[in-house]
Amino acid sequence: MGLIYEPRSFWSILSVTPPAQGGDPAGLVATFDREHFRNGTRHPIVLKRFALAAIGYALRGNDNAAAPNALNYRNSAAIINECFLHISVPGRQEYSRERLRLSTWTPLPTGEPPGPPGTAFSGPWGVCVMDFDHPLVLPQNGNLELDFTGVIVPGAVFNPGDQIQPALSIAVKEQGGLFAGDSRIVVRQLIQATRGQTPFDPEGAVPPFDAFGVDPNPPSFANGIQGIWAPQTRFSARAFNQQNPNRGGAASLLGVRAHIDQIDWDTTFVANLGGANLLAPLSMKMGTRIRTVDSGTKMWWWRPGAPMCLVFDKMTPAQVYELPLPITLGPGDTIELELQIPDGALVGSPPAFVRPVTNIGVSFNGFAAIEG
């Protein structure tokens, strides 16, 4: 009897609306839902890295030349530079005495290279990569099932009829064959896009389609949307099995990659919005869920809906920190995370006190060791 390993992540998103000027400064500190990080399974889970990203933003940087106002003042994914985090295991251990600035958790090199100079596009490749810490061994009839959500289209930026349709491709890498590997793939499936109400979600009221900033517990059926897991962006167990190159035995899976073609989205966004705003990759808005089927634990590897950039942590726009030594969460254990958001500032003319809404996601990534 040996161990089998399955990837696992614990994730949460904290959406904080800061207090108004003169409000309680304690409102600048908030705690992530502790239950989102609780190991509710029977297996020990080893966490090796954590990922940090501002989730749900349409922009990753704002136009400095534009006059600051409540809408554009630091309302982008770059707000992560202004936040602080404290990690502890309740009743046992604190990992620091102070809250640390997020960007000072030493980032691993996980990014894409820069695009051409002067461009505001989200990136040259639009790819996210997850490598498993241990090969995931599936028996002959075992399969994977992968789901991805759609995205919210910022309604005030895009016009009806704009050609912006992003497309998703997925590859699951496995061992075997002359090349010592191959991949099972889904190519260029259109991502379901739903119009939102404001230019830069998660500000204001947006349909809880990708759930970030409004409802951290997808799926939601508000606004007539029939669930968040669109069929066209599903890599079903049936399709996965059809591409099995090894009918005679077990498969050893090594990782998952996802590519989002948002070239048209970026091009139209830049043309319609103007200015020097920098666009965010859609992987910072799209949710995922993955599990084994007909083998393994059949449990979702993380609470469904995790932003792709947080759990696909080898190549990602998120900031990834590798723990010097892994944290092992036994059954029932949890982690406590405390987030400090930035204070506001007087901006505009006449000056108005503005505090940016902050939407930060955190995930702890590793694997479960399961006695088979």
Added chain:
Amino acid sequence: MDSLHDTIVRQLLEQNPEAQHEVDYLVRLAQKNYCDGIIEEPRLYYDSLPINQAGLETRGDPDVFINGEAFPVRLTHLVMAARVLDQNGAVIDERFVQRVGLRLTFHDQNYMNRLFTPLPLWADVPIAAGDLVGRSVAAWRFGRPPILSARDTLQVTVALERVPAGNATRDVTVSFTGIGLLSKRPYFFSATVTLANAVATVLDTARFRPDGTEPVALTDMTVHCSALSTANDPNGDVREVRVQVRQVGNGTNATWFQGPITINPLPQAPAQLVGLRSGRSIVHKFPGDGLIWEPGEGITMAMQQLDPAITSGNIDVCIGLAGYLSVT
């Protein structure tokens, strides 16, 4: 008393913490090869594929991706990027590599899938350098360091992809980093040339000659292409240059980068393909220890336009298989 060879082998086997350091490991490996009379040289097999806009497969030159030498080659990485100019001579938006699919075939086995896999899904090696230099530099840390013997040098040829407009020029720099096998001191070899046209130019070979005291294990190679001399923005673009390297003296004396020589000759490799460690190309590491090419073996490359709307123009994609040749 142990010989130098025995000492090195023992240290390798003991896996002591010092030997696990990457560069130190490479140097010890080079020393071992030196003692055993094994020559290992980098190899990059490259081609430039004009993607067919009608959705038909585009196949490369059949002479390129084949081991035409008498020694085995181990391929470790696949690297690809958009050329700087498309089939009509216009500058390519490099994001359009997202809409091209690739399939490799080796002894009738397809990789990664029998379907064409979009190029970004091949990326599994993070290679982004700092934002300030990431566009202008391509660097390769050799998996197996070649030995530059005491009286050897390197013949490095560079050429621009297009003639700079007006009176502008571009500076092209190629550098190698190495470590002395006896002294363990670092060596830096580098030469720069100012180019005003697209004629292939050999860099000063004296710049790549060691001082003659000891053999040098070359660990890294870097190519840099500056901005146009008339441009305000000093951001360079490594896609503007092609490069070729050959060791003169010991080694095989063959060119390290081997590309098409018959249908559409491309005597120097697009420099972005050198960016296996840092640069702006999609880099894929083959599983495990890579793929062995015995003499005469080859791979068939095929690409296809995946965008039914064909908005990506007449894109050219350069692609390379990188590894090393072993002469035993």
